[in-house]
Amino acid sequence: MKTILFYIRKLFAVVKNEVLVLPSRVAVIFFFLFILLLPFFTDDVYILRIFTLASIFAIFAASWDLLSGFTGQMNFGHALFFGVGAYGAALLNLHYQIPPWGSIPLGALVGVAAGLIIGIPSLRLKGTYLALTTLAFPIILLGLVFTFPGFTGGELGISGIERLAPTRVQEYYIISVLMLGLCTIMWAITDSNTGIIFHAIREDEIAVRASGVNTTRYKLLAFCLSGFFAGIAGGLYAHFMRIAGPSTLEVSLSFQVVIWAIFGGAATIYGPIGAVFFLYPLVEFMHVLKDYRILMFAFVVLLVLLFMPDGLFRWLREKVEEECPRCKVRNIATRKTCRVCTAPLD
Amino acid sequence: MSIVLDIIISGVISGSIYALLAIGFSLIFGVARIVNIAHTAFYMVAAYCIYAVTNYLGWPAVPAMFIAVIFSVILGMVTYKLLLNPIREHEGAVLIATIAIAMIFEQVMSLIFTGTFLSVPKLVEDYFTIFGVKVFYQQLLTLGAALAIMLVLLLFLFKTKLGLAVRSTAQDREVANLMGINESFVAMITMGISVGLAAITGAIVVPLTILEPHMWTPPLIMMMAVVVLGGLGSLKGSFVGAYILGFAEAIVVFAFPMGAFLKGSVALSIMILVLIIRPEGLFGVYFEEER
Numbered sequence: 001m002k003t004i005l006f007y008i009r010k011l012f013a014v015v016k017n018e019v020l021v022l023p024s025r026v027a028v029i030f031f032f033l034f035i036l037l038l039p040f041f042t043d044d045v046y047i048l049r050i051f052t053l054a055s056i057f058a059i060f061a062a063s064w065d066l067l068s069g070f071t072g073q074m075n076f077g078h079a080l081f082f083g084v085g086a087y088g089a090a091l092l093n094l095h096y097q098i099p100p101w102g103s104i105p106l107g108a109l110v111g112v113a114a115g116l117i118i119g120i121p122s123l124r125l126k127g128t129y130l131a132l133t134t135l136a137f138p139i140i141l142l143g144l145v146f147t148f149p150g151f152t153g154g155e156l157g158i159s160g161i162e163r164l165a166p167t168r169v170q171e172y173y174i175i176s177v178l179m180l181g182l183c184t185i186m187w188a189i190t191d192s193n194t195g196i197i198f199h200a201i202r203e204d205e206i207a208v209r210a211s212g213v214n215t216t217r218y219k220l221l222a223f224c225l226s227g228f229f230a231g232i233a234g235g236l237y238a239h240f241m242r243i244a245g246p247s248t249l250e251v252s253l254s255f256q257v258v259i260w261a262i263f264g265g266a267a268t269i270y271g272p273i274g275a276v277f278f279l280y281p282l283v284e285f286m287h288v289l290k291d292y293r294i295l296m297f298a299f300v301v302l303l304v305l306l307f308m309p310d311g312l313f314r315w316l317r318e319k320v321e322e323e324c325p326r327c328k329v330r331n332i333a334t335r336k337t338c339r340v341c342t343a344p345l346d
Numbered sequence: 347m348s349i350v351l352d353i354i355i356s357g358v359i360s361g362s363i364y365a366l367l368a369i370g371f372s373l374i375f376g377v378a379r380i381v382n383i384a385h386t387a388f389y390m391v392a393a394y395c396i397y398a399v400t401n402y403l404g405w406p407a408v409p410a411m412f413i414a415v416i417f418s419v420i421l422g423m424v425t426y427k428l429l430l431n432p433i434r435e436h437e438g439a440v441l442i443a444t445i446a447i448a449m450i451f452e453q454v455m456s457l458i459f460t461g462t463f464l465s466v467p468k469l470v471e472d473y474f475t476i477f478g479v480k481v482f483y484q485q486l487l488t489l490g491a492a493l494a495i496m497l498v499l500l501l502f503l504f505k506t507k508l509g510l511a512v513r514s515t516a517q518d519r520e521v522a523n524l525m526g527i528n529e530s531f532v533a534m535i536t537m538g539i540s541v542g543l544a545a546i547t548g549a550i551v552v553p554l555t556i557l558e559p560h561m562w563t564p565p566l567i568m569m570m571a572v573v574v575l576g577g578l579g580s581l582k583g584s585f586v587g588a589y590i591l592g593f594a595e596a597i598v599v600f601a602f603p604m605g606a607f608l609k610g611s612v613a614l615s616i617m618i619l620v621l622i623i624r625p626e627g628l629f630g631v632y633f634e635e636e637r
Contacts, residue, residue: 124625128381132574133621136614139567143611147604255445262438295453298446305443309436
């Protein structure tokens, strides 16, 4: 009883002193609450569907950020992992009757294999070469999909996949809770020592190698991790839409994920997630504009970039928070002195 | 015999088209370090422009081509000045800005001309036959125009002062700036030339293809493959790479069943194989990373 009370008091202390003092952390709490409580406010199937898909794409965009944002290995063919995960889960489910809780992780493992396959030739390439080479992989696979329609369903894709759960609300909860969990894991990875090495590889690979870190291994690790998370997103998509088609491999999906991630702010994890939850529903709710919505979407992206080239959420965070010049702790922008070391903030 | 001839004709034509596109893409990348995803979108804009001028204004095809090229060049320079120049320092932002520009062009074209397939009449309708293969004069015209434009471009780059400025900016931006070359002006001119090349390609290809708002993606991917295969920033590399991939495509399409689906895959696999052996492309120079 005493220990429980102790932990409850500790929780309150942490919330009061560490969470409520920073607007960005409060925003994260609100985001979690919003995601978890959404079905209590609306049971509109259409809205639930939009947010379910947004959750799937949030995992996908965050996984791009883990690879390209953090290690700087520009991946222009991220749809490969998504498509491989979707097709893997769909084929396993259809031919071997493996239920979704088995087929999605197995599909994600196929994504890991894909990460290794494109990671190894990509190790020697840098910058733009790498970006344009990775662009090629999903297109090669797409060609194979069209060439063997008997196995892959060709243009129509694979349909008749098992549903994730009997009702929309259950599906929503499975996917959104998974999204929150996986994105927290990705954030934890980038916040760990591994994440610091990823970051360092982007800044200066030679210096990292000179400090005795095997950068090859870490780059491959980044490809595999990213492939794993994107593969899960692909598997969820296949089971949610109940179809795995060529659209999961298309160039436009690869471009889309780059747009989401850079729009929100690369190398932050929370940026891409926020961008997906901002842009995806925006485009969906703009259906009143009919044919103009993609046009409006492109304009929004262009305008935001023109004024905040570092990404929307990074810009917002810079506006509401300030870093203490002495102890590097973040403070709310309204404070005059640092909350930890009381150094004056400018 | 006829299949060989088919392969040669189709390979030479698509090779020349890829070469024109890739050289333009390579130029702007070399000078301004912009990966211009919207490059082939300008090609599409020019093609639609020709359709509009010939169909709605009733003008003959040749002046329509000139108008299309001039219009696209102005459009390209304006987009560069307004949208790309302010964010040039942020590589990622430039990248998705060009994607967004391409999307805007695609959407605007599909709003104006709807998504239906359109076509423009050939300049010359006639054809002749050798070994049972139909060769349209239009195809020869396209080929001739492509080669002539490449020659003009080479003369410009290697015989004029502005060409020298472009080449030296591509080699080292800072030093070129120190030598008194107005770097941002050169970048804008290069953007104009690069878009102009894309527009000319669009103009000479339009009688051979079908117009639709998505027509910019397939050549985009092949063009990028060509540029990477040949080595970024190398004109010779783009030229050779374009013909390699053009012929590879033609061989796959004509010699194998289901080849039409596989042509992209085979061409891109060739690119990846070359890159595994030579990471800097066929004629690229390997620079140690700037630090």
